[in-house]
Amino acid sequence: MEINRLSDVVKSWLYEAGEMVLEALNAPLKADEKSSRKDIVTNVDKEIEQFFVSKIIEQFPEDRIIGEEGASRNHDNDTQRTWLIDPIDGTLNFYKQKDYFCLMIAIEQEQGDSLGFIYELMRDEMLWGGPKVGVYLNDKRVSMVVDQPLRDGLININSGMVINNRYNAQQIIKQSLGIRMVGCAGIAIKEVVLGKQVAYMSYLQPWDYAAGRILAESVGIVVAAIDEEQLTLTKRQVVVFATPATYQEIRKIKEL
């Protein structure tokens, strides 16, 4: 399928899923704990993941699938395409605030054909695109990022890192203009892609950052694993999204 047609198809699924989520918000949500009382999954996360999986299987039965809520398919195939799904990113926000969450899909492909989608439903803002097609906020083209240094920008760092001063986070904050915490990786990455903030750093799973990475790299943002040679898309890592100038500063400050 041609890449522009594919992006239209995925956006139509996201809009349809968005309607399902809005509908679900009218009824009481059912939440279960995963690893702790702060790490939950709701009936809606599962339903939306299943919705996306069924759509993918119907149209692209050979493709590999990885989903936050356990979806996994065709990992032994010699397939060219992998889908990473985070049906509701920011589930705690979704459950407690009914706001500040997003739906995310990444399509990993060769030769610049990857696509990322971050849909912030409550603002009706779809950030989508990839290296070949460019990045858009709804219908508006997103510019290449302005390479702002740390001292001129706001940053978003995981609260545990800040409190425990991992990677010298408190010094990073001090050198920036200030810290913001939204509790949703997709929204935090969206702010960096849109140039509103100069960096985001957190412990992230592949489905938390896969779509964001495709979008961010397409507008000139550095995406890297701070402790490791590279991002693997197979495990939880400490991931930094930053403007090139800010990324160099964060690397220096973390070694102090």
Added chain:
Amino acid sequence: MEINRLSDVVKSWLYEAGEMVLEALNAPLKADEKSSRKDIVTNVDKEIEQFFVSKIIEQFPEDRIIGEEGASRNHDNDTQRTWLIDPIDGTLNFYKQKDYFCLMIAIEQEQGDSLGFIYELMRDEMLWGGPKVGVYLNDKRVSMVVDQPLRDGLININSGMVINNRYNAQQIIKQSLGIRMVGCAGIAIKEVVLGKQVAYMSYLQPWDYAAGRILAESVGIVVAAIDEEQLTLTKRQVVVFATPATYQEIRKIKEL
């Protein structure tokens, strides 16, 4: 002027000011430092404050006025009504993100006639009302707050307090579901009023919290100075907005 008529007048000023702000966002903003590079004022803050002041003087020449950007009028008069204006709350967000800021007006009056207005322009959400008229988000009535305990809620605490563990903030965070930081007092207070978060604590000036206090108290939220007997509306204080249950827990934890 009758209170419902007065609230309609103030809302019309806020909507008109909102149009002016959107217009101003199309041109480069001019920012000056106030107390530090993280504490700025833009040409728009000043223009919008002047706009509100001129409207108030035109219609209510006897009233007392206090504005963030220096507006001050009739403080020696024996007037019954005081206006507190924060033309752009979250100026750093406004300047760097063009988002996550609000326009705020408080009208302090006797006998339950006070009114508060928090206008989050980029979401077109006007939170307004008071003890006598009730609280509304645009046209929808806001319910009395559900008295959620700290462990069931998200909280928002000033970043400096978190890093320096003032008031045992790190323990408060640990006992909550998680921390969020938006960098705008008005939006943080709005989240507590709407039941999305259970507490907000920060160093605040009178214009930062005056409108929010009127709205919050009208839906059953506790608003208090953590170090002092009472809020004075005359100086910077550490102010807590919280559900009654969460407020009691914060008071206990801060003494540990």
